[in-house]
Amino acid sequence: MSSDAPSDEVRRKWLKPAIGENFSLLNDVLASSFSTALELSSGGTFNILKQLDSYDDENFLLEHKTTMSAKTTKYLVKVHNGVESEDAKIIDYQNTIMTHLNSHPSINTTVPLISDDGAPFTSHKLPVASPKHSPAPLTVRLLTYIEGTPMAYKQVTPALLFSAGEYLANVDSSLDSFSHPASERFHAWDQKNTSSLREFVKYIQTPERQQLVGSVIDAFEESVLPDASSLRQGVLQSDFNDANIIIGASDKIAGVIDFGDSVKSWRVLDCTVAMAYAMLSSYGKTGHSLAASAAFLAGFNSKYPLTPNEKKHLRTLVCCRLACSATLGAYSYSQDPANKYLLLHAEPCWRTLEMVWNQVDSDYLTSFYELAMDSKTDLCLLSVPDPTVPDHFQKLRSSTKRAFSDTKTITFVTGNKKKLEEVQKIMDNTTATITNYKLDLPELQGDPLYVSEEKCKLAVAELGTAVITEDTSLCFNALNGMPGPYIKWFLDKCGHDGLNKMLDGFPDRTAYAQTVVAYCSGPGSPVHLFDGRTKGKIVPPRGPLDFGWDPVFECSEGGPSSAGLTYAEMDKSVKNTVSHRAKAFQQLKNFLEKESS
Numbered sequence: 001m002s003s004d005a006p007s008d009e010v011r012r013k014w015l016k017p018a019i020g021e022n023f024s025l026l027n028d029v030l031a032s033s034f035s036t037a038l039e040l041s042s043g044g045t046f047n048i049l050k051q052l053d054s055y056d057d058e059n060f061l062l063e064h065k066t067t068m069s070a071k072t073t074k075y076l077v078k079v080h081n082g083v084e085s086e087d088a089k090i091i092d093y094q095n096t097i098m099t100h101l102n103s104h105p106s107i108n109t110t111v112p113l114i115s116d117d118g119a120p121f122t123s124h125k126l127p128v129a130s131p132k133h134s135p136a137p138l139t140v141r142l143l144t145y146i147e148g149t150p151m152a153y154k155q156v157t158p159a160l161l162f163s164a165g166e167y168l169a170n171v172d173s174s175l176d177s178f179s180h181p182a183s184e185r186f187h188a189w190d191q192k193n194t195s196s197l198r199e200f201v202k203y204i205q206t207p208e209r210q211q212l213v214g215s216v217i218d219a220f221e222e223s224v225l226p227d228a229s230s231l232r233q234g235v236l237q238s239d240f241n242d243a244n245i246i247i248g249a250s251d252k253i254a255g256v257i258d259f260g261d262s263v264k265s266w267r268v269l270d271c272t273v274a275m276a277y278a279m280l281s282s283y284g285k286t287g288h289s290l291a292a293s294a295a296f297l298a299g300f301n302s303k304y305p306l307t308p309n310e311k312k313h314l315r316t317l318v319c320c321r322l323a324c325s326a327t328l329g330a331y332s333y334s335q336d337p338a339n340k341y342l343l344l345h346a347e348p349c350w351r352t353l354e355m356v357w358n359q360v361d362s363d364y365l366t367s368f369y370e371l372a373m374d375s376k377t378d379l380c381l382l383s384v385p386d387p388t389v390p391d392h393f394q395k396l397r398s399s400t401k402r403a404f405s406d407t408k409t410i411t412f413v414t415g416n417k418k419k420l421e422e423v424q425k426i427m428d429n430t431t432a433t434i435t436n437y438k439l440d441l442p443e444l445q446g447d448p449l450y451v452s453e454e455k456c457k458l459a460v461a462e463l464g465t466a467v468i469t470e471d472t473s474l475c476f477n478a479l480n481g482m483p484g485p486y487i488k489w490f491l492d493k494c495g496h497d498g499l500n501k502m503l504d505g506f507p508d509r510t511a512y513a514q515t516v517v518a519y520c521s522g523p524g525s526p527v528h529l530f531d532g533r534t535k536g537k538i539v540p541p542r543g544p545l546d547f548g549w550d551p552v553f554e555c556s557e558g559g560p561s562s563a564g565l566t567y568a569e570m571d572k573s574v575k576n577t578v579s580h581r582a583k584a585f586q587q588l589k590n591f592l593e594k595e596s597s
């Protein structure tokens, strides 16, 4: 290529299909080229439902009906970018790879339907992004559609990432027996070509980020390239991200789509690309980048064991993908500032790269990944927050590093700072390591035990790790336990005076405070509940006003340092021995001690 000829990456912007909402144009294409597949002469009908996301192509969802069956079948219409459309070998490559994989019993992928010309695609002159180049000959394929939801729209858990890792390992094992001449091509997204990113660094908006990408490329050249000959080769899927993994019923992986980036390269790159994307999944993005990538790696390595040299470069190669994605994203955006889809991954990707490359100790990450590749490691042990997430329980630990020793890490999930302060004190000297995750869980309705149990299940689904939640109620005896779990809203709307007035007219002003702690050791495990209660009565506010209803709850338990005083008037350390919360957490402590002995 001469130096002023535009690169494929540039031409891909010009030749991006621009059919958009013009469904009638697409209807004509399908009617003229896929009439047999769509059984149009025997009464079959089809309807384009909507456009689906795509980076450089255009995708449409199609619904098809035959006269024979009332059932509708969905298909995907893919209009390829003009650059790939020029190269019949590439399209043939993608078709053969999908057909090869689909014959594997545990892999499911989209397969092309045959056009009226007898080929698994057709070609038409269609509009593209650059008016100067429009219309251009574009390849159109009709593909089977995998029922399910892309992982991008699901709550991602470490368990799901682990099975995604196993799935890609199966794909890669199957691809070890696949070859095609078109797989040997240059592709800017192939991390073997990380050095070629240098020409795009100038499109990155800040000098700090330009420098960051520069240093990742340097490290790649200094440490990975010299080992290149020892890295196993194979055909890769190359883009195992959460938009390309389809989740079906009961959260099982239903299939993989999109072989547009597939190339022959270093086998380990299929895993590191997917690890980088795991970091950007809904689980990874919420303070669990390392945990997400480790869960994926654990699944992959369990079915496709990596060699020592492949293992050695995991951190650098993961960062090469993040750098590639962020840099080419910056370039694409500079070419097409109106396209918000291009920005979708950009900012989280930058922040993740900044953290992993600049803030996480590389020895720490190496040993974390080693742990992930040890088959004896429990997934829960890997599900720890990133070392950069504020860790309120740090001082309780012997080491400042995020511990992944044999103590169990449990995450206490709450949105309430005051609760957290108390729990930190109460749970001091516990066998388990407890971290905090700040998350406002929905305020559910029902009795306190039910509310607490459901809250815990939501937190486990969100974090995929061992969690503790608690829900606190203030129950008036005269009102048969109300406001109970609804105290948060009553306090919010009526204040301390309102709570007092609610009992005017009742002879009984006694109440009890109740905390129900819920503990679950991970997805699929049972929730254990611990109910702590303390008796008292509702009084006009006395003492500091800094925590909830503390000033209006006069405790009637314990000795003179507690009985007769409101929670607010008591010394914190006293409250933490007599309170509803102290009692519930003491039961949890006993439970955890028994469990670990």
Ligand SMILES: O=c1nc[nH]c2c1ncn2[C@H]1C[C@H](O)[C@@H](COP(=O)(O)OP(=O)(O)OP(=O)(O)O)O1
Residues within 6 Å of the ligand: 413, 414, 415, 416, 419, 439, 440, 441, 443, 470, 471, 472, 473, 487, 488, 489, 491, 547, 548, 549, 550, 567, 581
């Ligand atoms: O020892 C306490 N002393 C006084 N007030 C208290 C106490 N413990 C909870 N509270 C207040 C906070 C909230 O207004 C309501 C419980 O609602 P609750 O849903 O359990 O707490 P929250 O929404 O603040 O935090 P979380 O994110 O853990 O659900 O009672």
Ligand SMILES: [Mg+2]
Residues within 6 Å of the ligand: 441, 442, 443
């Ligand atoms: Mg709450």
